[in-house]
Amino acid sequence: MDETTRITLRLPGDLHEWLAAEAKSARRSLNSEIVYRLELEHATAEKEDGSP
DSSP states (O other): OOOOOOOOOOOOHHHHHHHHHHHHHTTOOHHHHHHHHHHHHHHHHHHHHTOO
């Protein structure tokens, strides 16, 4: 990832709490947890689509 973009993200409270707990258990920041999960989903979608 060479370039980053800052965004404002609104989450339902229960989703935020769950993500924060998952991040803590993985010893990641909330931001890192969100990026990690999005990257996993992105890689999975690329494999399913056969995209490079």
